[in-house]
Amino acid sequence: MLISEIFYSLQGEGELTGVPSVFVRTSGCNLRCNWCDTPYASWNPEGEQFEVPEIVARVQTHGAAKHVVLTGGEPMIAPQIHELAFQLKEGGYHLTIETAATVPPRGIACDLASLSPKLAHSAPDARLDDIWRAKHEALRRQPAVIAEWIAWCADYQLKFVVSSEADVAEIETLLRETECAVPPHKILLMPEGTTLETLRARAAWLSELCKARGFRYAHRLHVELYGNKRGT
Ligand code: SF4
Structure with missing residues (x-):
């Protein structure tokens, strides 16, 4: 499978923020x-081909790590992702899968499903042709798939990238369509942005919005600690 990077860092987002993870x-x-x-x-996928045992061996080189995060790109479209998840679970790791929830779990091993459905503001601009833009729009929003993940995985979080207060209405509509009783603290709102200035500007109103609705505010620890750098 094509792997972009394998690295050891602190989880920067969500319920396990700060937990050392591969x-x-x-x-x-x-x-x-x-x-x-x-x-x-995603846009320009790079990387090297790895077999599952090679990936597991790389993970094991980080002796203190008890948590592994499968992320992307979209890990659920990677061939052998089910086998990789199974082997990592067998190895005793806590496994988070970070996915946009456009592909159902189909029995994948998982401890925490970190579901990050994409809102309307994610639509690609004119850098892409109409075919890709239509594909993005058709795939990005799948309440039934979100519901499958919630039903399947032992634990889950719904993590939304938010760029304006208007996004909340879209989130609430999507949640209703899942027909799942999602407690507000399982809904994490994360400011869109890759610089500290943008994150802090959006955090000012987003934190207040979370307090008003009972949602969880989710920061980006890795940007705070390291800046928006690969391998962090
Ligand atoms: S789902 Fe969107 S944000 Fe996530 S890797 Fe794909 S293009 Fe990037």
């Missing part, structure tokens, strides 16, 4: 978010 980033994505912060794994 990140396995698959390369390739079925979406093209305009503001994608990992274009080397």
Whole structure:
């Protein structure tokens, strides 16, 4: 499978923020978010081919790590992702799968499903042709697939990238369409942005919005600690 990078860092987003984790980033994505912060794994997929045992061996070189994050790109379109998840679970790791929830779990091993459905503001601009833009729009929003993940995985979080207050109405509509009773603290709102200035400007109103609605505010620790750099 095509792997963009394998690295050891602190989880920067979500319920496990700060937990030392090995990140396995698959390369390739079925979406093209305009503001994608990992274009080397989506818009222009790069990487090297690895077999599952090689990936597991790389993960094991980080002896203190008990947590592994499968991320992308979109890890759920990577061939052998089910086998990789199974082997990592068998190895005793806590496994998070970070996915845009456009592909159902189909029995994948997982401890935390980190579901990040994409909102309307993710639509790609004129850099892409109409075919890709239509594909993005058709795939990005799949309430039934979100519901499958929630039903399947032992734990989950719904993580939304938010760029304006108007996004909340779209989030609430999508949640209703999942027909799942999602507690507000499982809904994480994360400011869109890859610089500290942008994150802090959006954090000012987003944190207040979370307090008003009961949602969880989600920062980006890795940007705070390291800046928007690969391998962090
Ligand atoms: S789903 Fe994630 S990896 Fe894929 S284009 Fe969107 S932000 Fe990038």
